[in-house]
Amino acid sequence: xxxxxxxxxxxxxxxxxxxxxxxxxxxxxxxxxxxxxxxxxxxxxxxxxxxxxxxxxxxxxxxxxxxxxxxxxxxxxxxxxxxxxxxxxxxxxxxxxxxxxxxxxxxxxxxxxxxxxxxxxxxxxxxxxxxxxxxxxxxxxxxxxxxxxxxxxxxxxxxxxxxxxxxxxxxxxxxxxxxxxxxxxxxxxxxxxxxxxxxxxxxxxxxxxxxxxxxxxxxxxxxxxxxxxxxxxxxxxxxxxxxxxxxxxxxxxxxxxxxxxxxxxxxxxxxxxxxxxxxxxxxxxxxxxxxxxxxxxxxxxxxxxxxxxxxxxxxxxxxxxxxxxxxxxxxxxxxxxxxxxxxxxxxxxxxxxxxxxxxxxxxxxxxxxxxxxxxxxxxxxxxxxxxxxxxxxxxxxxxxxxxxxxxxxxxxxxxxxxxxxxxxxxxxxxxxxxxxxxxxxxxxxxxxxxxxxxxxxxxxxxxxxx
Ligand code: GLN
Numbered sequence: 323x324x325x326x327x328x329x330x331x332x333x334x335x336x337x338x339x340x341x342x343x344x345x346x347x348x349x350x351x352x353x354x355x356x357x358x359x360x361x362x363x364x365x366x367x368x369x370x371x372x373x374x375x376x377x378x379x380x381x382x383x384x385x386x387x388x389x390x391x392x393x394x395x396x397x398x399x400x401x402x403x404x405x406x407x408x409x410x411x412x413x414x415x416x417x418x419x420x421x422x423x424x425x426x427x428x429x430x431x432x433x434x435x436x437x438x439x440x441x442x443x444x445x446x447x448x449x450x451x452x453x454x455x456x457x458x459x460x461x462x463x464x465x466x467x468x469x470x471x472x473x474x475x476x477x478x479x480x481x482x483x484x485x486x487x488x489x490x491x492x493x494x495x496x497x498x499x500x501x502x503x504x505x506x507x508x509x510x511x512x513x514x515x516x517x518x519x520x521x522x523x524x525x526x527x528x529x530x531x532x533x534x535x536x537x538x539x540x541x542x543x544x545x546x547x548x549x550x551x552x553x554x555x556x557x558x559x560x561x562x563x564x565x566x567x568x569x570x571x572x573x574x575x576x577x578x579x580x581x582x583x584x585x586x587x588x589x590x591x592x593x594x595x596x597x598x599x600x601x602x603x604x605x606x607x608x609x610x611x612x613x614x615x616x617x618x619x620x621x622x623x624x625x626x627x628x629x630x631x632x633x634x635x636x637x638x639x640x641x642x643x644x645x646x647x648x649x650x651x652x653x654x655x656x657x658x659x660x661x662x663x664x665x666x667x668x669x670x671x672x673x674x675x676x677x678x679x680x681x682x683x684x685x686x687x688x689x690x691x692x693x694x695x696x697x698x699x700x701x702x703x704x705x706x707x708x709x710x711x712x713x714x715x716x717x718x719x720x721x722x723x724x725x726x727x728x729x730x731x732x733x734x735x736x737x738x739x740x741x742x743x744x745x746x747x748x749x750x751x752x753x754x755x756x757x758x759x760x761x762x763x764x765x766x767x768x769x770x771x772x773x774x775x776x777x778x779x780x781x782x783x784x785x786x787x788x
Pocket of ligand 1: 447
């Protein structure tokens with residue numbers, strides 16, 4: 323399957339469809355959908371932009387490849403003048419005062435945002451049930467969860483309601499819902515895309531990630547959004563990646579692949595996921611690619627390290643939400659009471675669990691034993707990745723060890739939900755680029771490379787899906 327963006331671009335240029343009809347069609351589908359993917363439709367905003375694209379085409383102007391392409395935005399990004407709720411009661415009526423850099427770059431390229439998408443509140447979750455707008459339904463089987471936290475974005479792409487969507491990934495939130503809904507989802511190298519204008523969850527692992535139906539579309543959107551931004555001091559310069567390099571099969575054939583025994587031999591992995599993953603490994607070996615087994619920390623260590631740090635960072639980041647500067651204020655009998663009621667009433671149970679946990683691991687008497695220890699383990703994880711990538715180019719794993727859960731189960735059992743992130747969180751702690759590819763195990767295949775080696779990931783994915 324070639325680029326969907328390219329296909330629609332061609333239809334627009336050849337005047338086989340108008341941009342207004344295209345955008346209106348997608349908005350109608352979103353309105354009729356029962357998947358619960360939309361928090362807010364950007365109807366007037368999008369139709370206005372579509373009209374301008376139609377005028378440009380009518381005037382014989384050349385249009386850019388992304389011009390007029392409808393896309394979705396996870397509801398944690400700011401788009402000036404539009405709602406940005408983080409799927410929370412706190413910010414239900416919040417209007418963005420400025421636009422996130424990543425989104426601005428897409429607007430500058432002419433892409434049209436049509437919807438702010440349902441997600442887990444502040445990115446807290448792995449099932450997209452932790453949302454004040456309700457659970458998102460899986461695109462393949464409505465009884466199952468969409469995955470989280472960027473569930474609305476993944477389902478919109480899978481259903482074709484958006485051509486691509488912009489999710490956010492802190493510990494797996496782009497890769498896991500992409501895997502659950504059989505589309506592509508990329509977590510780029512930390513710092514490749516600016517985080518300016520995305521609600522901070524855990525700032526040291528938060529990244530902006532595109533979700534799309536083809537590798538080509540992921541590439542196009544990645545190139546547009548990447549680059550240094552003086553608003554985000556962790557951003558790095560990166561070169562554009564060319565499509566022809568991604569399609570270079572000879573180069574892909576030479577990539578050396580590894581997978582972690584500790585992931586695959588873990589008792590928590592579903593037998594079917596293990597069988598399908600190993601069958602894929604055999605197929606890859608059959609294509610003449612060298613595959614080796616690697617040893618790594620057990621996934622429980624990765625999950626506990628990630629959750630210790632993510633909770634600590636979210637407790638700090640969400641301290642600013644007290645109803646004074648942002649969000650819905652509930653007045654109590656005095657100021658302290660006002661803070662307490664505002665925060666207890668406006669955060670979800672899952673978000674409060676993380677704030678309480680985060681403050682606990684940061685508190686005096688505990689921080690050295692828990693928070694600082696997690697920081698040390700993170701350094702060990704990062705060093706180990708560096709040495710792994712001296713030996714191999716690509717690391718493969720299933721996206722998640724468990725089968726896609728049914729709606730209702732994860733909320734009852736948060737620990738099982740946290741463990742479903744076992745294979746994604748480690749790569750977040752390492753700041754590595756990693757892509758969910760809809761092949762192999764039912765939760766998808768995760769293809770990871772060393773920092774700034776997105777090209778290898780795309781080359782390899784192209785080889786195994788061609
Ligand atoms: N499921 C993970 C968590 O809840 C990851 C979420 C995310 O990447 N935003 O922390």
